Amino acid sequence: MxxxxxxxxxxxxxxxxxxxxxxxxxxxxxxxxxxATARRQSMITVTTGQQLASALNTSRPVLLIFGATDCVYCHVLDPYAEQYAQAHPGVEVVNVELNLLYSNDPGLVERLVSYYDIQGTPTELVIYHGMVYGYHVGIWPPPTADQLPYIEQFVNSSLSGRPIAPALSVGPAPAAxxxxxxxxxxxxxxxxxxxxxxxxxxxxxxxxxxxxxxxxxxxxxxxxxxxxxxxxxxxxxxxxxxxxxxxxxxxxxxxxxxxxxxxxxxxxxxxxxxxxxxxxxxxxxxxxxxxxxxxxxxxxxxxxxxxxxxxxxxxxxxxxxxxxxxxxxxxxxxxxxxxxxxxxxxxxxxxxxxxxxxxxxxxxxxxx
Structure with missing residues (x-):
């Protein structure tokens, strides 16, 4: 048939x-x-190792957010991180899209995940003068809450404390x-x-x-x-x-x-x-x-x-x-x-x- x-x-x-x-x-x-056209963008989004190195090359404190384009909670956090960036120009807010960065530099992503023990996205770090001062995984509960006060408290408390560890250098690592x-x-x-x-x-x-x-x-x-x-x-x-x-x-x-x-x-x-x-x-x-x-x-x-x-x-x-x-x-x-x-x-x-x-x-x- x-x-x-x-x-x-x-x-x-x-x-x-x-x-x-x-x-x-x-x-x-x-x-x-x-x-994207409704507001001025202040948060820096990086997808290459060169962009990440350039963003971290600053004398200001850095709020480093590891996310991904397919991460639901990352999209929940993004607008609040943008609000924080606009309200606090003294802090550099850097968003790293790990899946896009992996497409360009898989070795760097493997080093970042291993060094910072990234177990999920989003993961937030506070870096200042080459030292890590704060570390947090996920968003602050409940997911429907205004995340801006939590971000402000996280950054302020981190910078007022002692450094946790040196920040990872994002320069190229030769393969053995x-x-x-x-x-x-x-x-x-x-x-x-x-x-x-x-x-x-x-x-x-x-x-x-x-x-x-x-x-x-x-x-x-x-x-x-x-x-x-x-x-x-x-x-x-x-x-x-x-x-x-x-x-x-x-x-x-x-x-x-x-x-x-x-x-x-x-x-x-x-x-x-x-x-x-x-x-x-x-x-x-x-x-x-x-x-x-x-x-x-x-x-x-x-x-x-x-x-x-x-x-x-x-x-x-x-x-x-x-x-x-x-x-x-x-x-x-x-x-x-x-x-x-x-x-x-x-x-x-x-x-x-x-x-x-x-x-x-x-x-x-x-x-x-």
Missing amino acids: ELPRRSSNLGVRWKYAVVAGLIVAALVLALRLAP AGSPTSDLKYVSPAAALGVGALAAVSPCSIPMLALYSASSRRRALSRMALELALMTLGVAAFGALLAKVYSLSPLIESSLEGFAAGFSAFLGYELLRGRVVMLGGPAAAFAPLAGLECSLPFFVAAISAVAAAGLTTAIMSSIAFGAGYSAVYVGLSGAVGRAMSLSRRYGTVAGLTLVLIGVLLFVYVVVV
């Missing part, structure tokens, strides 16, 4: 999905920009021979191959794997090999390209995730209506890339981190990830296609999955 072909308006449906993704991306970008950093060039491509295979069976990817399976019937071995090679290069190039722009700004990250949310939700809606049954022609090539959206943030961060071991290692890891991801698509497409032909509920299940993924991703990127 074969699925019916509906290719007359399929290209238009994919164009609509792209438009839906762009609309949601624009909405997310507007929501992200609104609070045989260290994890030097060994990374041998381990990362093999690990990337396995991560790519797992990404292909993630909740986001499975519906796209099924759509890709429906795009063709039996294929010769030579065609499968060609598809594997082209898909591997496409996935690797797609991720490696975005690795350079994805970590430049949280706004870029939010916009891409917003696009993925709108794109997924619209395709799910079309599946529920029975409008998208299979992909025809060149449109099938977009299914693997669309299925990559769930794993894209992790993939880009991982490739950026691996880049610290050298350009060759980063390229090898990108290709290995693409090979692992593509092998699952090419190898399982026939089996999935046969399973789809036996299940009349495929469209409903896949549609609900994509809609749910789109909604959850939108809530995540807007709220968190």
Whole structure:
């Protein structure tokens, strides 16, 4: 039993999905920009080791906050830290986004986490003249309370006491021979191959794997090999390209995730209506890339981190990830296609999955 072909308006449906993704991306970008333009920024946010070293190179006391873009309580604390920065110009308030810093300098993040025993985010430190005077983990309870008085009390009491320990120098640390950093060039491509295979069976990817399976019937071995090679290069190039722009700004990250949310939700809606049954022609090539959206943030961060071991290692890891991801698509497409032909509920299940993924991703990127 074969699925019916509906290719007359399929290209238009994919164009609509792209438009839906762009609309949601624009909405997310507007929501992200609104609070940022409503007030003057005084808190310094750093995402590179050079920025952190420059921010700490001051004669003023420093309130150093270790956070992350996906940390809920960090976003609770941020506006109060900004208020404190504006009300106390004599104190430098520095916000370190650990996940973005890790993309640029994983070795520095490992040193910071180990030296300061960072067990969660946010973690707050008071540093003055190269010495640590205060240390606190989390926000002050209850989470709904005004955090500003607690921040003021924390900084004042810390500076009135004795130093706890010397502050960590954030200068570059050379990697020793045989260290994890030097060994990374041998381990990362093999690990990337396995991560790519797992990404292909993630909740986001499975519906796209099924759509890709429906795009063709039996294929010769030579065609499968060609598809594997082209898909591997496409996935690797797609991720490696975005690795350079994805970590430049949280706004870029939010916009891409917003696009993925709108794109997924619209395709799910079309599946529920029975409008998208299979992909025809060149449109099938977009299914693997669309299925990559769930794993894209992790993939880009991982490739950026691996880049610290050298350009060759980063390229090898990108290709290995693409090979692992593509092998699952090419190898399982026939089996999935046969399973789809036996299940009349495929469209409903896949549609609900994509809609749910789109909604959850939108809530995540807007709220968190």
